[in-house]
Amino acid sequence: MKKTLLALALGLLTQGGGAWAKPQHPRWPPKDYAICYGEWTPEMVQRSHQYDLVVVHPGDDFANLNADLVGQIKRGKDGKAGTADDVIVLGYVTIGEDDHVPAGPPRPGAGPTAYINKTWKQEKASYPTRYLDQVSYVFEKNGERKYGENGKPVIVAGQDGVPDENGVWGSYYVDPGDPQWQATVLGKMGRLQKEMGVDGFFLDTIDTASPWGNYSFTQSRMAGLMKAIRKAYPERLILANRGMFLLETDYQAYVDSMDGLLYESLYCIWDWGAKRGVVSPWAVGDVGYLKDPVLPASKKAGFHMFYINYLDSKQDDFYPLMHSIEDLVGRKGISNYVSDPLLQGLGQPISELFPEEGAAPPELGNLSVSELPNGRFRLNYEVKGLDGRQLGKDLFLDVRVGKEKRDIALQDPVKVDYSKSAVEGVGLEKGTAYTVYARVVGKSRNCRTPYLEVSFTTAAGPGPEQVTELAAVSLESSVKLNWKDEGSHTYRIYKGVAPDQLAPVGTTQGRTYTVSGLQNNQPLYFAVSALEGSNEGNLCRPVLSRAEDCTPPSSPREVIINARAGVFHVSWQAVAGAKTYKVYCVGKGEKYRIPVRTEETQVELPRLGAGKFQLWVTAVDEAGNESRRNQLIDAEIK
Ligand SMILES: [Ca+2]
Ligand SMILES: [Ca+2]
Incomplete structure (x- = not known):
């Protein structure tokens, strides 16, 4: 093993024809891993030795990294290179977005360089050819951009000669097949390897080419870039962030080009307004995709599975969500990590944050459900054997409700208010069979009761049907709601700080309503019911939203x-x-x-x-x- 390691370190491993020898490292496949995009402190370097693998980010112009720092992380706890405790260090590389903004006026002598649109047509926009252009600003007559009611520029489909921006991160989408871009990516990787000494690479933003974005026509070019990376670094470990759709279009190129696949946000995504993790609205689809084709491909092609879920370990449903994540992905033979999506610090290893063994679970019993008016329900339960432990602090309720057969982790979570003795939920349809699932979980893997379940059918009731597809748009000091309804009714609008505290705030004849006078950034739940004479239908499933600051500052003076x-x-x-x-x-x-x-x-x-x-x-x-x-x-x- 040591000999192989030395050969790897010196880059002497020769490649046979055809398939290459898989990159190796004593700690591969890893168990605990972490991703850190921020700067490193000596304390963090010390803590990095708890992990089998760490992803580091070079920062702007490699400001975050140097060879000494990477060496200290890599050598592990014993400070010696080539021993069993060495940490795998992967360098971050973005391959589908460019962080370096092509800002400023057209350069002299730059034109007529071009950018590329869907038909690979070159246009006289004098931006480098790597940028993609599938969406367009809308310009007013006076040349100013048009702004929407949320205060942001209006963007429509089409080309405007301006590279398309990922507004969340301020980076620009690129064509992964552009030769200049490929040279930039490979050049950065060369620096990470030769100057910093990383063991391999973490490839981010592969999803630029995803089928649900604007650039799915770059899929095979993305696979081509991954292939070029593997060809340049056959002996380095490569971890790909998502890009699972390539299993369907470019299977061989994709699986040959990675040693690990990170299924980012399989279950939890970050709610930027509430500053906490929430169950992803795409979790059912993502888990389905994980089961097939991702896991069979992982087994067949031999790539290791990584997960990252965006969660705050202090949020009150953290442990119920952790138990659910492990119900879905298991605990053994995979690598798991949780963080906020800025990934600036170094979190705790999962094996420490959520250990295997802890105090024994209590006993959950006497589960019963009573239906309340307008689609609400109350779940009564009893917990024995708390041994001085407190619900909501040491132990947590995991309550779900659903009408379809699927993994319990994928049924709708019901928000628990630990100051009350019962759990209340809302959003049930009339005359429909439901099952409520409940268990108590603790801060370790073993501390969990089995799920108990109660099935029941809601009353048929005389009121109109529920409205569907309630959606919320965040505006200045207000939230604009819209929904669908088969019939035509008067509607009652509800808001509240929790789904079990919804109170009516107004009625309307249309299918849109703006709830105003709100405090910006306060998370609130909203629901709508239909009215027919004196009969009120059931409230729909509530949506979580918030008012947002949409007011621009004043323009700079004295330019x-x-x-x-x-x-x-x-x-x-x-x-x-x-x-x-x-x-x-x-x-x-x-x-x-x-x-x-x-x-x-x-x-x-x-x-x-x-x-x-x-x-x-x-x-x-x-x-x-x-x-x-x-x-x-x-x-x-x-
Ligand atoms: Ca070592
Ligand atoms: Ca554009």
Whole structure:
């Protein structure tokens, strides 16, 4: 083993024809693993030795990493290289999005370079060819972008000559088949390996090519990039983040190009407003896809399964969700991790956070359900053997309700209020058979009662049917609801801090209603019932939403532009509530260029050739609201 390791370290492993020898490491396949995109402190380096595998992020221009740091993590607890406690270190690489913004005005001599749209047509947009363009801003007559009622620019399908942005992260979608982009990716990987000494790579943003996004036509090119990466690094461990759809379109290229597959957000996704993990609305589909084709492929092709679920270990349903995750993916033979999606710190290993053994579970019994009016129900239960432990603090109720046959972990979770002696839920349809499932779980794997279940059929009732597809849009100090209904009714709108505390806030004749006067960012539940004469139908399943800050800051004033030696120096006065600023510079006759971003109140734009330009500066607040274009300033480079 040691000899192989040495050979690996020196890169001496020669490749036979055909299939290569699988990369090896004493700690592969790993058990506990972590992903850290942030900077490393000595304390974190020490804690990293608890893991079998750690993903590190180079940061901007490799600011987060150096060879010494990677070496310290890799050598493990004993500080010696080539021993059994060595930690596998994988370097983060984004292959479907570009973090480096192609900002600023068109460069002299850059055109007519092109970007690529669906038909691989080149256009005179003078952006590098790697960028994808499938969505478009809408421009007003005066050239300003059109904004929606949520304060964000309106985006529609189509090409506008501007590379498409992933607004959540401020990066830009790329064509994985672009030769220049492939060279950039491989160049970065070369640096990670040669200068930092990583054992392998974590490939992110493969899902740019997913069938549910705008760029599924790049699927085979994504598989091609993965293949090129494997060809360049046959002896390095490669962990792919998602991209499971490639099992259907490019099976061989995909499975040959990875040693591990991370099924990100299989069960829990992050609710940015509530700052906690919630069960993914796509969990049923994702778990179905995991069962087939992902797990059979993993077994056949021999790639190791990793999971990451975005959760806060302090949220009150953390342990019920952890038990459910392990019901779905198991505990042995896989790697599991939980974090918030910013991944800046180093969390606790799952084996420590959620150990195998702990105190024995209590006893759950006397389960009974009573139906309450308008689609509500109450679950009564009894817990014995608490031994001084407290429900909601040491032990937790996992309650689910459903009308279809599926994994209990995939039935709707019912929010538990531990200050009450019974659990109340809402959203049942009339005249329908349901099963309520309940168990008590603790902070270790062994601490769980079996699920007990009660089945019942709701009353037929005289009221109208439930409304369907209730959806909420977050607006300034308000939430706009819309729903569907087969018939035509008056509707009653409900809101509350929990599903069992919904109270009516108004009625309407239409199928949309704006609940106003709300505090921004406070998570609230909303539901709707249909009314027919004096009969009220059942409340629909509540949705969780919140009002959001949609008000842009004011535009920067006193914008001063100086042109010196072909360079624009731009400065402006600070704006209250601004977190960043965007400086736009377009060639005369152009509508839009990707802006330069800065946290300062001045910036130097990239050098330009002679020509006439128009500039403007906007302010952006913490919620991402951008001020309008205030002042267009003509400027010239002579
Ligand atoms: Ca070691
Ligand atoms: Ca675009």
